[in-house]
Every structure is written in structure tokens, then in C-alpha cells.
Amino acid sequence: MHPRILEVTERLIERSCATRERYLAMIRAAASAGLSRGKLQCANFAHGVAGCPSDDKQRLRLTNSANVAIVTAYNDILSAHQPYEDYPQRIKQALRDIGSVGQVAGGVPAMCDGVTQGEPGMELGIASREVIAMSTAVALSHNLFDAGLFLGICDKIVPGLLIGALRFGHLPAIFVPGGPMPTGLSNKEKAEVRERYAEGKAGRDELLAAEMKSYHSPGTCTFYGTANTNQMLMEVMGLHLPGASFVNPGTPLRDALTVEAAHQVTRLTQQGGQFLPLGEIVDERVLVNAVVALLATGGSTNHTLHLPAIAQAAGIQLTWQDMADLSEVVPTLAHVYPNGKADINQFHAAGGVAFLVRQLLDADLLHEDVDTVVGRGLRRYSEEPFLEDGRLVWRAGPLESLDESILRPLARPFSAEGGLRVMTGNLGRGVMKVSAVAPEHQVVEAEARVFHDQQALADAFQAGELDRDLVAVMRFQGPRSNGMPELHKMTPFLSVLLDRGFKVALVTDGRMSGASGKVAAAIHVCPEAFDGGPLARVRDGDRIRVDGQNGSLEVLVDADEFAAREPACCDLEPNVGTGRELFAFMRRAFSSAEQGASAFTAGLEGLR
Incomplete structure (x- = not known):
């Protein structure tokens, strides 16, 4: 390993020793208690399965069948989340096909930052992350589940889902992406119209036409903002299936990856024989890997808030200084808008996450010996999925970038340091x-x-x-x-x-x-x-x-x-209207930005 990567990792482990031990003790005690639904009172169990089809009810009475919680952030306002509309039914059928069960445990709110930019509703943004975390906890609180599938993509949604899931870290979990929309009007052209509108040189009709050509269909917005940074991080942290992040919605490959995520999470349950809970995967090395990938791609600055908050939920005390020290030695390998002209589809076509992971592993800038949802070792994430006669398989990702104006090897980085x-x-x-x-x-x-x-x-x-x-x-x-x-x-x-x-x-x-x-x-x-x-x-x-x-x-x-x-x-003006008054208690509780702007800091003090 690169000495700086080791140095930061070791001090992070040392700094987090007490809180991480308490966290692991908590989730291991929950895991050792065994299958929770088998211990429910009869009335409790009956309530939990009353809405299920009869075959699912029978499976849930058997302890060898896995029950998978589906926690979804579906709504029609976010283009990225619109494809999730039929995911629960797809997932339930995929689970039935292997003798398991899926239940929608709960939905979480999902606000679109693009809709609320410059509007009063944007003041609920960080608070929404905390609400999503709490909603996730409520969804999982029924103690009926052996694992979880988490459907979320955008800005505060993935961090909130992960924070909530980590507090139930004794459960295996996989995050299920939906993929980016196809490329529309280029981000550069869109930005130019916005600037001309600001100067009064373009009218509202021209501005609206440009925006609607940019944001034009279901799927994640194609610039490299927080939503796509979330997806890249989930993959490098080993919480997505390899290569799952940037496959477009509504394609056979996208559908196959969703089915495989449902199958794979059952293998990680206690019944499946490869028990691997989420809280054991997300350790100090995985958090360092996340920071390295963030830096190498010039990802969203929102993650200087989200990663410390996520880390704290797993009993890990990540700091800005850790991130800055890593930035000094991690080269910038990607130029995706706003750091460059390309969009996320072009990044994916140039080699994407598979090429990035290979480069960083070969340079000893990522911890390879980590757990992932597909087993031990991050090298699997240098592979990419494809369909062979309708069957999902993985092959080695590209050894060379297909477009060095977007994605470069370690030998020719855009910059010798991170972003x-x-x-x-x-x-x-x-x-x-x-x-x-x-x-x-x-x-x-x-x-x-x-x-x-x-x-x-x-x-x-x-x-x-x-x-x-x-x-x-x-x-x-x-x-x-x-x-x-x-x-x-x-x-x-x-x-x-x-x-x-x-x-x-x-x-x-x-x-x-x-x-x-x-x-x-x-x-x-x-x-x-x-x-x-x-x-x-x-x-x-x-x-x-x-x-x-x-x-x-x-x-x-x-x-x-x-x-x-x-x-x-x-x-x-007072924080009143658009629901802002409902969040006054949360604003009072927020920690500093450096501590993740989190309302949970005080609540997690017991881990210290």
C-alpha cells in the first residue's frame, strides 16, 4: 500500500478504536440473537405478513426462507428514481423464484435538488438526509427481515439510506441503482445558455428549451454531481454489484443486474451460508477507499459532509484532515462535467468504474483486501457486467482508457493530486x-x-x-x-x-x-x-x-x-413556510459542517 494510504488508515483505526468496538459489539449481538421474525409473538408475526400472498406467508413461516426488506425512495419527481416504480414487483418475483420473500418495508422521502434550487424548499435538503435515515430505521424496526435492498440514487438519499441501514448493520444489504438517463444536450451548452440568460442575452423560452433537452427522460442527471458521485462511491465501497452504477434504465442489462442483486443479497443472509452483514463491510479501509475514489474522480463536495456522517454511523471518526492528506497523493484521473466536458455516460463508455478501480488498485491507492457484497476482494470491481445468451456474467474491464480526455491512467493523470x-x-x-x-x-x-x-x-x-x-x-x-x-x-x-x-x-x-x-x-x-x-x-x-x-x-x-x-x-426571513418550521428542532441539533452537519452527533455520543 502507498505509505500515505496506510498512515491515514492506521490513524483512523486508532482514533475510532473505542467507537468502532462499541458499534461492532452492538451489531454482533443483534446478529447472534438469530432470526428475529421467528421470535415474534404470534400476533406480531400475523400483522407483519397479513398483506402477503399465501405462498409468501408459508415461506415466511419457515426459517430457511430469507425475507428481504425493500426500502425504496421511489417518486415521480426525481427522474433518477422514476424507474424504481416497478422495482419492488421485479425484486419480489426474483426472490420468489429462489424460494425467498421480499416485502416493501417502507418508503423514504426523496427531494430533488434540481427542482428546489434557489427555492425555500432547498432549506430542507440536509434535514432530508436525517429524515431518510430515520425513515430507514422505522422501516427496518419491524424485525421481520434477514437482509435489505435499498433503492436510492440522488443527493441526500443514498447517504440517508446508508446511515439508517448502518444502525441495523447486523443485516446484509445491497444498494440497487437505476442508472443515468441517456445523453441529451451537453452540459457545456446548457451552462452557456444559463450564463447568457443571467446576462439578459437569452430569453426564458430558450433557457427552458435547453434545460428540458438536458433533463429529458427517466434516469439520473448526466453531470457528475452528488447523485452520480453517490453511485460511484457505493460501487467502490463494495455495496453495489460490480459495474452496476451507470447502466441506463430500461435495458436488459439493467434489469438483469436488479434481479441478481435480489438473488445475491439472500446468499449473504444467515440462511444463505455466506453471512456478511453491512456493518462488517463498512470499516475504516472501505471509508478510506471511498475518499480515494472521490478524490480521483473530482466528485461532489457534498461528500465532505456525507462521508463523515456515514462514517460516524458505523462508529468511525473520519475528518476533513484525513481527506485532505489523502488528496495530496491521489491523482485526478477523471474529467467529467463540471470538471470537464464529458458526461457520466461518456465516463462509463471510456472505461468507467472498472478502469478506475484497476488503476487505483495497481497503484496501491485502494485497499484490495476488503469485504464486498460479492465476496472478499475489491479486484472484482475491475470487472464489468454483460449478457451472454441472456445470462448475466462479468468480464475483465478495459485495460486502457478508451478516451483519455475523460479518463486517464496513473501514468498520465490530469493532476498529480486529488480535487x-x-x-x-x-x-x-x-x-x-x-x-x-x-x-x-x-x-x-x-x-x-x-x-x-x-x-x-x-x-x-x-x-x-x-x-x-x-x-x-x-x-x-x-x-x-x-x-x-x-x-x-x-x-x-x-x-x-x-x-x-x-x-x-x-x-x-x-x-x-x-x-x-x-x-x-x-x-x-x-x-x-x-x-x-x-x-x-x-x-x-x-x-x-x-x-x-x-x-x-x-x-x-x-x-x-x-x-x-x-x-x-x-x-x-424567519424559517417559516414550505414546512421549514417543522425542522427547527433539527437545525438546533445540527453539528458543524466538518462533523457532517448531522443532527445525530449527540445521539451517537454513547458510542464514544
């Missing part, structure tokens, strides 16, 4: 996705303009007030202030300023979309302004230096003067 930088200085700690920012735009020193909401920035742009070198400070956007919405609405305006030749950067305690790039953005800054963090003392005209190359985030004001300033108060 993540931890930013530190007298304004706090944050992160920057440098892989999405051209080197000449990664360092900006300019006067600050302070905003408390995205519309104020848009109004200032339209009024011509931002035509200069600028560091936009967008504060009171952290988890405890307003739920930490994504701030994608600002991207076209800041991109136009950059194109006009100005030096532009963003500093915020909020989030940017996994699809955002181009502009140097120090995001997730903590302590957040709502808690009196340094951003609350920044004023218009302060000179700020954002250095993405060296990882520094400084306000260039005399230290004594800066410390003596009274922190600004938030002048945003």
Missing part, C-alpha cells in the same frame, strides 16, 4: 473543489461584498454593482442557520463575472451544488456565522485572500480590529 483542498485561516475552516477550477483562478485577493441570500447577489449583479474583482461572502447559510441549502443559483452570475475578466471568489458557510465549478469557492466554512463565526465579522470592503493552491482563507484586517467587531446578526 479537494481544506481551507484554513482567520475566517475558519472550509473546503474547495480545486479540480473544477482552472489553476489561474484558484487564488483571488479582492475586496469583499457581503450577502445574506442569493437573491441579493443576483440583484446586485443586475444593477452592475459587481463588475470588479470580488470576493462574494454569502453568510448565514450554515446548517444551524437555515439548514444549509445549496447555493447553485449564484453560479451563473459569478461565472459571467469571471468570463468578463474579473478575479472572482466565493466564501460561504453554505453548500454549493455538486454540479458547481469554475469559480474558486471556499464552502462549508465553520464555525458558521449563525454561531458567531468569523464570517459574521466581515464587512463590505474588507480585503480577503482565497488561496486554493495553498489552502489559506484570510481576511486581511488587523487582528485586534477584527476581533473587536460586533458580529452581524442574521437579517433573513
Whole structure:
């Protein structure tokens, strides 16, 4: 193994020793208790199977039949999740074919970040991850199940499902993807129309036509945002079947992979003879593998929130510093929009996850000796699935990239380091996705303009007030202030300023979309302004230096003067309307961004 990979892994194991031991003791005690449905009172069992067909009822009375919980995030609002509409019936039939049973244990909410961008509903985004985790726990709480299949793809949904599933980590689990929509209007063309619309050079009709050509059919959006990053991570963590992430919906191969996931999860049950629960798979080495893959592909910055929260659910204490230290030695091997021009279908065609895993394993940058849902060893994930006379089989993935403008070997990386930088200085700690920012735009020193909401920035742009070198400070956007919405609405305006030749950067305690790039953005800054963090003392005209190359985030004001300033108060509208008032308790409980912006931190303290 590469010495840095070993160093980070070893210190993560040491740091997590006590909490991981408690977690493993918890799930092993649950597993050793045996099949839970066989211990239910007769009335409890009867309630749980009353809605099943008679054949399924009979199977469930037998302890040698596996009962698989199906937890689904299906809805019609998310194009990525629309294909899940008929998955439960497909899965149930696949399980019946081998003498097992599937039950839809529960549904979880699934909001579309694309629909809610710039709208009040986006303030429920991070909270929705916690609700999904709790909904998953409720679904599994019936103690009828021997394993779980989890149907989810998009931004907060996969992290929420995984957090909830890990609290039932004594159960085997497989995550079942749905695949990306076919390629439509290129992401580059879409972005160009958005920027022209921001400048008033394109009308709403042209903008709407471009957006609908981009997002045009069932399946995951094709840019490399959080949804597709989720899929890549689930595969590299060994929680998908090999090669399952990026097969398009509605194809014979996609359907075959879904059936095989149902069959495979039964093999991992206590009845199946290859018992392997989820909580045993997701260990420190697997979390390090996830970070390495995130860095090598320039994946979504949202995972600087999600991976620490996921790790904590498994009793593991992952930090931003772990991620930054790995970033120094993990090369960038993929350029997918917003880091490049290609979309996820082109990434998959160029070699995809199979090629990526092979390259990283051969460079000793991934732990190979880990458990996966298809057995021991990550090398299986350098294979890709295909149909041979209607039968699902796997073959070795490509040895060479089929398009080095999208996916490169270790010998010719796009960059010698990963795409993540931890930013530190007298304004706090944050992160920057440098892989999405051209080197000449990664360092900006300019006067600050302070905003408390995205519309104020848009109004200032339209009024011509931002035509200069600028560091936009967008504060009171952290988890405890307003739920930490994504701030994608600002991207076209800041991109136009950059194109006009100005030096532009963003500093915020909020989030940017996994699809955002181009502009140097120090995001997730903590302590957040709502808690009196340094951003609350920044004023218009302060000179700020954002250095993405060296990882520094400084306000260039005399230290004594800066410390003596009274922190600004938030002048945003109350968090009322669009259901936001229902989540006030959760906002109060959120941890810092560096701790995953999680409402569960206090609840998991017992593991420490």
C-alpha cells in the first residue's frame, strides 16, 4: 500500500478504536440473537405478513426462507428514481423464484435538488438526509427481515439510506441503482445558455428549451454531481454489484443486474451460508477507499459532509484532515462535467468504474483486501457486467482508457493530486473543489461584498454593482442557520463575472451544488456565522485572500480590529413556510459542517 494510504488508515483505526468496538459489539449481538421474525409473538408475526400472498406467508413461516426488506425512495419527481416504480414487483418475483420473500418495508422521502434550487424548499435538503435515515430505521424496526435492498440514487438519499441501514448493520444489504438517463444536450451548452440568460442575452423560452433537452427522460442527471458521485462511491465501497452504477434504465442489462442483486443479497443472509452483514463491510479501509475514489474522480463536495456522517454511523471518526492528506497523493484521473466536458455516460463508455478501480488498485491507492457484497476482494470491481445468451456474467474491464480526455491512467493523470483542498485561516475552516477550477483562478485577493441570500447577489449583479474583482461572502447559510441549502443559483452570475475578466471568489458557510465549478469557492466554512463565526465579522470592503493552491482563507484586517467587531446578526426571513418550521428542532441539533452537519452527533455520543 502507498505509505500515505496506510498512515491515514492506521490513524483512523486508532482514533475510532473505542467507537468502532462499541458499534461492532452492538451489531454482533443483534446478529447472534438469530432470526428475529421467528421470535415474534404470534400476533406480531400475523400483522407483519397479513398483506402477503399465501405462498409468501408459508415461506415466511419457515426459517430457511430469507425475507428481504425493500426500502425504496421511489417518486415521480426525481427522474433518477422514476424507474424504481416497478422495482419492488421485479425484486419480489426474483426472490420468489429462489424460494425467498421480499416485502416493501417502507418508503423514504426523496427531494430533488434540481427542482428546489434557489427555492425555500432547498432549506430542507440536509434535514432530508436525517429524515431518510430515520425513515430507514422505522422501516427496518419491524424485525421481520434477514437482509435489505435499498433503492436510492440522488443527493441526500443514498447517504440517508446508508446511515439508517448502518444502525441495523447486523443485516446484509445491497444498494440497487437505476442508472443515468441517456445523453441529451451537453452540459457545456446548457451552462452557456444559463450564463447568457443571467446576462439578459437569452430569453426564458430558450433557457427552458435547453434545460428540458438536458433533463429529458427517466434516469439520473448526466453531470457528475452528488447523485452520480453517490453511485460511484457505493460501487467502490463494495455495496453495489460490480459495474452496476451507470447502466441506463430500461435495458436488459439493467434489469438483469436488479434481479441478481435480489438473488445475491439472500446468499449473504444467515440462511444463505455466506453471512456478511453491512456493518462488517463498512470499516475504516472501505471509508478510506471511498475518499480515494472521490478524490480521483473530482466528485461532489457534498461528500465532505456525507462521508463523515456515514462514517460516524458505523462508529468511525473520519475528518476533513484525513481527506485532505489523502488528496495530496491521489491523482485526478477523471474529467467529467463540471470538471470537464464529458458526461457520466461518456465516463462509463471510456472505461468507467472498472478502469478506475484497476488503476487505483495497481497503484496501491485502494485497499484490495476488503469485504464486498460479492465476496472478499475489491479486484472484482475491475470487472464489468454483460449478457451472454441472456445470462448475466462479468468480464475483465478495459485495460486502457478508451478516451483519455475523460479518463486517464496513473501514468498520465490530469493532476498529480486529488480535487479537494481544506481551507484554513482567520475566517475558519472550509473546503474547495480545486479540480473544477482552472489553476489561474484558484487564488483571488479582492475586496469583499457581503450577502445574506442569493437573491441579493443576483440583484446586485443586475444593477452592475459587481463588475470588479470580488470576493462574494454569502453568510448565514450554515446548517444551524437555515439548514444549509445549496447555493447553485449564484453560479451563473459569478461565472459571467469571471468570463468578463474579473478575479472572482466565493466564501460561504453554505453548500454549493455538486454540479458547481469554475469559480474558486471556499464552502462549508465553520464555525458558521449563525454561531458567531468569523464570517459574521466581515464587512463590505474588507480585503480577503482565497488561496486554493495553498489552502489559506484570510481576511486581511488587523487582528485586534477584527476581533473587536460586533458580529452581524442574521437579517433573513424567519424559517417559516414550505414546512421549514417543522425542522427547527433539527437545525438546533445540527453539528458543524466538518462533523457532517448531522443532527445525530449527540445521539451517537454513547458510542464514544
